[in-house]
Amino acid sequence: MSDVVERRVGGLTVRIDRLLCVGFGDCIDDAPEAFELDEDGVAAFRDGADAAEPERLVRACDACPVDALTVLDEDGRQLAP
Numbered sequence: 001m002s003d004v005v006e007r008r009v010g011g012l013t014v015r016i017d018r019l020l021c022v023g024f025g026d027c028i029d030d031a032p033e034a035f036e037l038d039e040d041g042v043a044a045f046r047d048g049a050d051a052a053e054p055e056r057l058v059r060a061c062d063a064c065p066v067d068a069l070t071v072l073d074e075d076g077r078q079l080a081p
């Protein structure tokens with residue numbers, strides 16, 4: 001798997017930098033429908049991530065203590081962190 005994984009969710013682009021993630025799971029507390037820890041203990045997208053509410057995704061990405069999650073809107077503006 002590449003170090004940065006990206007998924008389009010609604011009009012948002014969400015990126016996980018897997019090298020930065022330290023696996024504490026704050027993002028999963030905020031949006032368990034979107035994120036999970038994989039077998040390496042690193043954040044990954046869940047299968048149902050595409051259905052996650054945008055507000056919850058932004059909140060989850062803001063919660064990451066090491067800024068491993070980034071959210072961009074349709075125009076490429078960074079919404080979080």
Ligand code: SF4
Nearest residue numbers: 021022024025027064
């Ligand atoms: S909050 Fe950040 S560091 Fe914690 S599991 Fe999620 S992506 Fe990784």
